[in-house]
Amino acid sequence: MTLAERARRVIPGGVNSGQRSIPGFTDLVIARTRGSRFWDQHGREFTDYHAAFGPAVLGHNDPDVAAATAEAGTTLALAGVGVTEAEVALAEELTALVPSLEKVLLTSTGSEATFHALRVARAATGRDLVVKFQGCYHGWHDAVSLNVISAPERVGTKDPTSTGILAPVLDATLVLPFNDPEAVRRVFAEHGRDIAAVILEPVPHNVGALLPTDTFLRTLREECTKAGTVLVFDEVITGFRHGLGGYQEICGITPDLTTLGKAIANGAPIGALGGRADLMDLFSTRPGGPAFFAGTYNGHPQVVAAALATLRKLREEPVHEHIYRLGARARDGLAALYRELDVPAVVTGFGSVFVTYFMDGPAPLTYDDLLANDAARFIGVRRALTDHGIFELPLNLKRSHVSYAHTDDDIDRLLEATAKAVRTVLAEGTPTDLAHTSTMGGAQR
Known part of the structure; x- marks a missing residue:
């Protein structure tokens, strides 16, 4: 066998x-x-x-990342309480590099980061609706697990990637075509007061590479600002692979929240969510924060060491x-x-x-x-x-x-x-x- x-x-x-x-x-x-x-x-x-x-x-x-990971394993194991010096250093590094990040929290995956981004957007706005775009993937959780690689006859309809997703959850997600500023304006004209968040891959790499137009990205920023909607850039793929400041630094559009993953630690299991301090302070990591946030393996010492070594090499x-x-x-x-x-x-x-x-x-x-x-x-x-x-x-x-x-x-x-x-x-x-x-x-x- x-x-x-x-x-x-x-x-x-x-x-x-x-x-x-x-x-x-x-x-x-x-x-x-x-x-x-x-x-x-x-x-x-x-x-x-x-x-x-x-x-x-x-x-x-990578030998430098491997050496840093091994060294961390000789001095620290997961304590699951408090914070380590390395976690602080990584958070300082991320907030210094990515334009939108004023504060940041670590996760173990990109899916967790996008999940928490939508949760805190709803907590901040008191609204239900989320806007995503056809061809963009934001993880496995129900609110965004739809309309990625859709068959032609499913484009323009709700196209979940899995069975077992509750219909009311799908109903709270509006799907628009990527690179269509007029569609963005129309959806805000009709639903703007109910939209908690707009989430997108600034470059939809889950369908190869659709490059965004400047007009499209600027329209998103303008409409979200006017409506009080949280703009989320999912830079799990584009972050650090395309530059130390992510694609947002390249395009000059600053979202309210950013999710990161992939290249932070050269393949070690890590994600991150960061953005405006007023939004990030809503999480329960700050006493009294109403948006629950937890994860046993968040900030695992060896993963954090891999991330610090990766970012050091990307910088130097x-x-x-x-x-x-x-x-x-x-x-x-x-x-x-x-x-x-x-x-x-x-x-x-x-x-x-x-x-x-x-x-x-x-x-x-x-x-x-x-x-x-x-x-x-x-x-x-x-x-x-x-x-x-x-x-x-x-x-x-x-x-x-x-x-x-x-x-x-x-x-x-x-x-x-x-x-x-x-x-x-x-x-x-x-x-x-x-x-x-x-x-x-x-x-x-």
Whole structure:
């Protein structure tokens, strides 16, 4: 019996998160990770552009982060009371770096951070409604677990990602198209006095990369300010991967609350919620605060040590310069490749993130634009890439990442392997199991 078979006997589906079991890769067992690569149980080596949905901005098993984590484990265990010096240092670091953060609380996951953001927004405003956008993912909790990667016929309706969500919870969430300022103005004209929060990924990376327009983001800020609504930027993906100040520093729009995760600790389990002091002081961590906040593992010493080491390296070394340059090389090289092969494709992304949509036209701005993507070809090319030692997650619309550990040689191999994979797919046609694929994917970050 293989290890994967043993896993399926005792773990539902054989994996511990919803999108780790990939069609066509049901026997994938990861044995080792290092730098820009991972190895499976058979010793096969893959250059990893998936990178666990992107937290390892420094690369897998970064030696400085690993050393800091190990050192913390020799001096501190989880006490579950009071605060540690390292927690204070991390909070000071985060508030100094991210424009919107006046105070900050640590969580163990990004989903917890977005959950608490909506809870405190409702506590502050006394309102019920939340606005989210089609294609944006904000975690597994009921209020926002809808309308991420939706089938065409479900766009414009409530499209929950799971059964078991109460209808009244879904009814309290309004879903709008991304990059549509007129839709934002209309919803505030009709419901403004009842909207507690607007939450969005400033760059919706859960569907690849939809870049926001300046008009859209400014309209959100203006309408939320006028209505007294809390504007929440979910920067769980964009925070620290795109810059030390998050995407909000890049775009010049300051939200009221910000959620963070992923790249804070290079893959260690951490999230954060921060923002205006008056909002953050509503949490029960301050005596008398009406919005309950708790988490046994919040601020775990080893995770905090990983975060401090990660941020130190992001500050002191040319990490963003390196990953931005390689990201641009990947996007430019892929675009040239598809032109040479005469394959309809749009290569887009931001910074260290890249994605190829198999469709005609300019870079997409809305989820509706993405419905033109040839999902079967998207998945088929990524499956074929694994035959050449390259791993990009073979699920529709998922983005890819470069890290500080990737090199120019890695990008060269990516481009060479992609050329071979595309030629294979063109020659052999769409695999039978992908022939009718339209919106395979799901909602995990």
